[in-house]
Amino acid sequence: MTTSTKHILVTGGSGFIGSHLVEQLLLQGARVVVVDDLSTGDIRNLSGAKHAAGERLHFISNTVTHAFATLNVERFDEIYHLAAAVGVRLIVDHARQSIETNILETTAAIRWAIRDRAKLLIASSSEVYGKGIRVPFSETDDVVFGPTTSSRWSYGYSKALDEFLTLAAVSESNLQTVIIRFFNTVGPRQRGDWGMVLPRFIQAALTGKPLEVHGDGSQKRCFCDVRDVAPALIQLLRSTACLGKVFNMGSDEMISMQELAERVIRVTGSVSSIQNVPHEKVFGKGFEDLQVRQPSLERIRGAIGFTPLISLDATIADIARSLGSAHTKEYAA
Numbered sequence: 001m002t003t004s005t006k007h008i009l010v011t012g013g014s015g016f017i018g019s020h021l022v023e024q025l026l027l028q029g030a031r032v033v034v035v036d037d038l039s040t041g042d043i044r045n046l047s048g049a050k051h052a053a054g055e056r057l058h059f060i061s062n063t064v065t066h067a068f069a070t071l072n073v074e075r076f077d078e079i080y081h082l083a084a085a086v087g088v089r090l091i092v093d094h095a096r097q098s099i100e101t102n103i104l105e106t107t108a109a110i111r112w113a114i115r116d117r118a119k120l121l122i123a124s125s126s127e128v129y130g131k132g133i134r135v136p137f138s139e140t141d142d143v144v145f146g147p148t149t150s151s152r153w154s155y156g157y158s159k160a161l162d163e164f165l166t167l168a169a170v171s172e173s174n175l176q177t178v179i180i181r182f183f184n185t186v187g188p189r190q191r192g193d194w195g196m197v198l199p200r201f202i203q204a205a206l207t208g209k210p211l212e213v214h215g216d217g218s219q220k221r222c223f224c225d226v227r228d229v230a231p232a233l234i235q236l237l238r239s240t241a242c243l244g245k246v247f248n249m250g251s252d253e254m255i256s257m258q259e260l261a262e263r264v265i266r267v268t269g270s271v272s273s274i275q276n277v278p279h280e281k282v283f284g285k286g287f288e289d290l291q292v293r294q295p296s297l298e299r300i301r302g303a304i305g306f307t308p309l310i311s312l313d314a315t316i317a318d319i320a321r322s323l324g325s326a327h328t329k330e331y332a333a
């Protein structure tokens with residue numbers, strides 16, 4: 001089947017990564033259905049896509065579970081399951097709802113893929129590595145989590161369970177799938193209100209407010225532009241050799257949070273200052289942050305030759321531009 005005739009479901013498609021993925025799929029000529037309950041997504045993220053693709057994009061405002069129960073006339077060739085409760089703030093504040101969302105919606109996505117005999121991409125997370133036993137994190141590493149009494153770890157546990165569910169369906173139902181462990185993915189449309197560091201820094205820089213660095217700022221992360229990530233997701237799901245496997249996705253170039261704040265101030269030409277705030281003040285007593293989070297990209301490089309091309313400075317500049325210009329077009333579903 002050629003790409004142009006593919007019928008594709010994207011759950012969480014009006015979110016940050018999802019909306020960029022939808023644009024890529026539509027560019028390749030596919031017909032795309034988005035199922036999103038708009039809990040953290042925004043319909044305006046699909047304005048440009050709707051404008052360009054017209055009837056080839058259909059939006060359903062619902063949870064995955066409900067859409068699966070009611071929508072059984074359409075058959076999909078591919079399902080990209082991105083819908084989830086995302087963001088440390090959201091998970092810590094609404095742990096039960098977040099765990100239920102991540103487990104139940106993934107269960108529905110798996111059942112949907114089995115029913116349609118569709119290929120399924122599952123969005124997992126670097127949080128599956130828990131505290132991490134060594135750097136860089138490799139897909140076959142053992143994992144060590146904190147205790148269940150600390151809700152901070154529930155996101156990682158829930159994503160790990162999603163992976164178990166998916167891999168069980170591979171062996172029991174011949175599900176064709178790839179599992180993607182996203183490391184920090186950044187770019188235009190990402191929201192800062194649930195704790196995502198880069199949009200939060202840039203928002204502060206643009207309004208002259210202090211950039212709040214949690215802890216002493218020595219913790220290191222790797223940031224990859226969503227416009228490098230989105231096309232690679234399609235490539236991974238369509239490569240037969242990748243099916244049934246787990247992949248780290250991201251950049252392996254590390255930067256400390258203090259350096260990141262300084263970089264944002266420099267690139268945006270801001271007059272903001274940097275303020276260090278203890279983790280406990282932001283997330284409550286006993287919150288544990290990882291000192292270093294870096295993916296091994298050996299597997300994904302070997303599989304599809306993945307190499308991020310967009311520099312962090314260019315990403316920061318583009319996010320700043322997009323935050324500076326309000327959404328202008330409304331998407332009429």
Ligand SMILES: NC(=O)c1ccc[n+]([C@@H]2O[C@H](COP(=O)([O-])OP(=O)(O)OC[C@H]3O[C@@H](n4cnc5c(N)ncnc54)[C@H](O)[C@@H]3O)[C@@H](O)[C@H]2O)c1
Pocket residue numbers: 011012013014015016017018035036037038039040041042062063064065081082083084085086101105123124125126181182183184185186
């Ligand atoms: N952005 C990152 O750095 C990152 C890192 C690790 C993992 N991930 C994973 O990637 C995926 C996409 O994340 P994102 O950064 O685009 O976040 P996002 O919040 O922008 O996207 C999630 C989307 O899912 C939707 N959603 C939530 N619950 C839903 C439900 N029950 N039914 C239907 N839709 C629902 C939201 O409205 C939103 O549009 C998630 O699965 C997330 O766990 C992202």
